[in-house]
Amino acid sequence: MDKLSPEMKACLDNCLSCYSTCLSMAMNHCLEMGGEHTEPAHFKLMMACAEICRTSAHFMLIGTPHHKHTCRECAEICEQCAQDCGRVGDMQECVDACRRCAESCREMAA
Amino acid sequence: MDKLSPEMKACLDNCLSCYSTCLSMAMNHCLEMGGEHTEPAHFKLMMACAEICRTSAHFMLIGTPHHKHTCRECAEICEQCAQDCGRVGDMQECVDACRRCAESCREMAA
Amino acid sequence: MDKLSPEMKACLDNCLSCYSTCLSMAMNHCLEMGGEHTEPAHFKLMMACAEICRTSAHFMLIGTPHHKHTCRECAEICEQCAQDCGRVGDMQECVDACRRCAESCREMAA
Amino acid sequence: MDKLSPEMKACLDNCLSCYSTCLSMAMNHCLEMGGEHTEPAHFKLMMACAEICRTSAHFMLIGTPHHKHTCRECAEICEQCAQDCGRVGDMQECVDACRRCAESCREMAA
Numbered sequence: 192m193d194k195l196s197p198e199m200k201a202c203l204d205n206c207l208s209c210y211s212t213c214l215s216m217a218m219n220h221c222l223e224m225g226g227e228h229t230e231p232a233h234f235k236l237m238m239a240c241a242e243i244c245r246t247s248a249h250f251m252l253i254g255t256p257h258h259k260h261t262c263r264e265c266a267e268i269c270e271q272c273a274q275d276c277g278r279v280g281d282m283q284e285c286v287d288a289c290r291r292c293a294e295s296c297r298e299m300a301a
Numbered sequence: 302m303d304k305l306s307p308e309m310k311a312c313l314d315n316c317l318s319c320y321s322t323c324l325s326m327a328m329n330h331c332l333e334m335g336g337e338h339t340e341p342a343h344f345k346l347m348m349a350c351a352e353i354c355r356t357s358a359h360f361m362l363i364g365t366p367h368h369k370h371t372c373r374e375c376a377e378i379c380e381q382c383a384q385d386c387g388r389v390g391d392m393q394e395c396v397d398a399c400r401r402c403a404e405s406c407r408e409m410a411a
Numbered sequence: 412m413d414k415l416s417p418e419m420k421a422c423l424d425n426c427l428s429c430y431s432t433c434l435s436m437a438m439n440h441c442l443e444m445g446g447e448h449t450e451p452a453h454f455k456l457m458m459a460c461a462e463i464c465r466t467s468a469h470f471m472l473i474g475t476p477h478h479k480h481t482c483r484e485c486a487e488i489c490e491q492c493a494q495d496c497g498r499v500g501d502m503q504e505c506v507d508a509c510r511r512c513a514e515s516c517r518e519m520a521a
Numbered sequence: 522m523d524k525l526s527p528e529m530k531a532c533l534d535n536c537l538s539c540y541s542t543c544l545s546m547a548m549n550h551c552l553e554m555g556g557e558h559t560e561p562a563h564f565k566l567m568m569a570c571a572e573i574c575r576t577s578a579h580f581m582l583i584g585t586p587h588h589k590h591t592c593r594e595c596a597e598i599c600e601q602c603a604q605d606c607g608r609v610g611d612m613q614e615c616v617d618a619c620r621r622c623a624e625s626c627r628e629m630a631a
Contacts (some may be wrong), residue, residue, distance in 0.1 A: 194545070194549050194550075195545070203541065207537050207541070211533065211537070211578075211582055214579070214583065215524070215525070215582045215584070218582065218583050218584050218586045219524050220524075237580040245575075248541075249544070251549050252541055252544045252545045252548065253544065254545070254548050256549045
């Protein structure tokens, strides 16, 4: 991975970290809590967020210029997910991971 | 999956079929042929195409409205992949799968 | 994909079909129903089933002999998922997809 | 992810790191080098290694006990991939990532 620029390496790390946090919290926090945490719109957003982060990481690793488009979509979904996790509450770890990922994906998409 | 509209069900099938064809042909045709078939730009495009098809299918199965954005990107990459496979030659199965997938993804993205 | 044997092609189809059914029903049926449907052990099993089916399909498409091991694990998880979906009830589509996938994965694993 | 044990957190990191290294080196080193680097058996092994690492990470994040089985398979493929990368040469980064991942996956599988 030494061919990745420092910015892309940071974005890759943030994507894999956000993927891990969203999937893990959905499975091990939201399912335990129930209520708003398993409300379909919120839970699906977390699963979509995990998947687009995983995909954007994959595109940067492939080294395809299309990573700009997956990163743009990733930034948008992460931003929405951060807001929704903030609304539901008790999910600060997820809010933080989504914010960091959104920020570095926006730079990649530019 | 009986909650999917007929159009989305068809798009899902085309995405999974294009994912399967691109990955299988890259691994079992391009690697055997070598030459232009393993030229980085072509091979990476096929891997990116396989991945975005897999992701768009995933988004439609989740049932998130963001599938419109992944389908738009999927249509674009499939179209490029179809053209590049046509240029390299000997990849008609891939050209056809990419064309069909691009067409139904464009409808989803609208 | 014309290099796949008829048995492997059938197994691939069953894996992609089971992946689609498990993911779609978890997201669009279980989350709506709540109760036992979102009980962590059941929901996680469905997500694990979707993922191992996706992975086994990927291994068959790559054309690696390790597909025998992913198919063996896939058969085991699908069997468990079929039983658990039967217990929870109201999930016959999932039971059927898991049974079909388990059966063809067992043949691949042999 | 604060519910993961330190051992599992380390294994997760090693899986994501090995996934990243295998995929990135296949796409950005092997395709450039050609020759033995794109010989089907070697290249497919790298792709299978990337995928099983990705899947094992996913299983640990889901928090399913089946991660023991995916980790066992992951350890086996990583070990083979390390050996084959050593044979081909010029791939020390990949050898190291595969060895580290194999070691921690073996502990998880126990």
